[in-house]
Amino acid sequence: MPDRRDDFAIRHVASLARLELTKDEEVLYARQLGDILAYARQLLQFDAASVRSAPPDDAVPVPLREDRVRPSVAREVVLASAPDRTDDECLFRVPRVIG
Amino acid sequence: MPQPTWTATAIRAAFVRGDLSATHACETALARINVGNQRTGAFLSVHADGARQRAAELDRAADRGACGPLAGVPIAVKDNICTEGLTTTAGSRMLQGYRPPYTATAVARLEAAGAVVIGKTNCDEFAMGSSNEHSAFGPARNPWALDRTPGGSSGGSAAAVAAGMVPVAVGSDTGGSVRQPAGFCGLVGMRPTYGRVSRYGLVSFASSLDQIGPLATTVADAALVLQVMAGQDDQDATTTREPVPDWNAALTGDIRGCRIGVPTAIVENGVDAEVSSAFTQGVAALRDRGALVTSVDLPHSGVAIPVYYVIATAEASSNLARYDGVRFGHRTAQAGSLDEMYERSRDEGFGAEVKRRIILGTFVLSAGYYDAFYLKAQQVRRLITVELESVLTRCDVVMLPTSPTAAFPLGERVDDPLQMYLADVFTVGSSLAGLPAISMAGGFTGAGLPIGLQLIGRRYDEAGLFRVADAYERDTRWFERRTPVCDCRNVVVD
Numbered sequence: 001m002p003d004r005r006d007d008f009a010i011r012h013v014a015s016l017a018r019l020e021l022t023k024d025e026e027v028l029y030a031r032q033l034g035d036i037l038a039y040a041r042q043l044l045q046f047d048a049a050s051v052r053s054a055p056p057d058d059a060v061p062v063p064l065r066e067d068r069v070r071p072s073v074a075r076e077v078v079l080a081s082a083p084d085r086t087d088d089e090c091l092f093r094v095p096r097v098i099g
Numbered sequence: 100m101p102q103p104t105w106t107a108t109a110i111r112a113a114f115v116r117g118d119l120s121a122t123h124a125c126e127t128a129l130a131r132i133n134v135g136n137q138r139t140g141a142f143l144s145v146h147a148d149g150a151r152q153r154a155a156e157l158d159r160a161a162d163r164g165a166c167g168p169l170a171g172v173p174i175a176v177k178d179n180i181c182t183e184g185l186t187t188t189a190g191s192r193m194l195q196g197y198r199p200p201y202t203a204t205a206v207a208r209l210e211a212a213g214a215v216v217i218g219k220t221n222c223d224e225f226a227m228g229s230s231n232e233h234s235a236f237g238p239a240r241n242p243w244a245l246d247r248t249p250g251g252s253s254g255g256s257a258a259a260v261a262a263g264m265v266p267v268a269v270g271s272d273t274g275g276s277v278r279q280p281a282g283f284c285g286l287v288g289m290r291p292t293y294g295r296v297s298r299y300g301l302v303s304f305a306s307s308l309d310q311i312g313p314l315a316t317t318v319a320d321a322a323l324v325l326q327v328m329a330g331q332d333d334q335d336a337t338t339t340r341e342p343v344p345d346w347n348a349a350l351t352g353d354i355r356g357c358r359i360g361v362p363t364a365i366v367e368n369g370v371d372a373e374v375s376s377a378f379t380q381g382v383a384a385l386r387d388r389g390a391l392v393t394s395v396d397l398p399h400s401g402v403a404i405p406v407y408y409v410i411a412t413a414e415a416s417s418n419l420a421r422y423d424g425v426r427f428g429h430r431t432a433q434a435g436s437l438d439e440m441y442e443r444s445r446d447e448g449f450g451a452e453v454k455r456r457i458i459l460g461t462f463v464l465s466a467g468y469y470d471a472f473y474l475k476a477q478q479v480r481r482l483i484t485v486e487l488e489s490v491l492t493r494c495d496v497v498m499l500p501t502s503p504t505a506a507f508p509l510g511e512r513v514d515d516p517l518q519m520y521l522a523d524v525f526t527v528g529s530s531l532a533g534l535p536a537i538s539m540a541g542g543f544t545g546a547g548l549p550i551g552l553q554l555i556g557r558r559y560d561e562a563g564l565f566r567v568a569d570a571y572e573r574d575t576r577w578f579e580r581r582t583p584v585c586d587c588r589n590v591v592v593d
Contacts, residue, residue, distance in 0.1 A: 048478035083430035
């Protein structure tokens, strides 16, 4: 349980979140998030073991819509937003992963 | 009694009568934006050509009465709500220049009702903020005091309406992002019951909390805009099949016997003296109209802020995982490998507050901390919900200030995230419970800053909120007061 600022493993958590932080950002966020977590620790005092978590499981069930075939957004429209795409404009392109 | 003319209700009526063309309303809004936007930064983009074209189509209609309940009304849309072919940035560099391939259901319904989308409004990045200072494109400013925040995250929508650039606007409310800006800018802002308005096309922040809602100068306008947007949508499984009543019919002015619950202990603690005074006067005004005021207790409300920030950031960390530089949005130019591309694209595309929240959300969902923070927060969320719903069996609405203070100066809290989060203390509870809540114009501080008063209602009882807010508005008519600093309503076109 992180109850001190230096216990907040900022670099590890940032890597889980796929964020590359500068050293300055690491220092700043570790301090700010430490403050926020210290505040959030008041939650831990609650004896809520018997409480079902939200959202309530007795809520009205959501009816599912019927399956039906309909057109989706055209491929070229979707690919128009892509930062990079293959020359035939059929695929998203990313840096090479293998070999 | 003179009625305001720059409201959706008045514009639509004048359009149907033939006294006003949609083109004239559109040109008036564009001229007012031209003046007001330089001072407030309310809009991130203005879509003059498209708006003119749509207005001209409406003017050509053979039967103006059939053009819909918002026919000819210029409307501003928060920039985290998708509009096909129009830039939708969510206030982020990550989505700079992004043009969505589809339109949000809420906006499609507004357009089908005859509204003319005139532009997209400034907001905190991905709606994460309470001051609009976390917009990647600079803050919006409060038309009542340009050195102060208009609130957030829907600050641009609030500034646009408060300055008279547009009669109505649409925002989104996750933990108070419609109500708090409405309060800071002297407007009416409604967060409907969770599930009332489709989230299809709303850029996701925290999916169990996000709702789209209207900002307007009058209760009647807020009711009208929500009426158009509300209702079940096949594109969003969380929308309710609950019928949408005629909310205008609720605006009777009659609140005799209405039971108003006041959580005295909360209101007396940590609220600015002028806000407290306005709140007391607001309660008295409702009592004078025949409402019954009772004191209620909400002991769990004190932990609503940590519950909210654990749950909202957890959901945000998941929702914002989609921004990886592959399919849309920003991609770094400096990547050798796929991993580097992900990390650098996100580092360059996201601002500080978004990174903070993603990291916090990732942390509370991570092994070893999930049970302590996330699960616990979900359990306490349930306690907060049960508590509010229980109170609302004994009274019809719960009344609170919208915020503990009036609008604070730009720069005052931006470096202290925890202080910024505490500004949401009165709005996050109803968000967590999924209950409807409305902020109404509740008077002014001695320095002339608006004060917001808030009502929380039963699930699907937006009618009750509109009824009480309208009754209050009839007595106080705060909407008649205009900002002496940045009122664009004196800009007219021939």
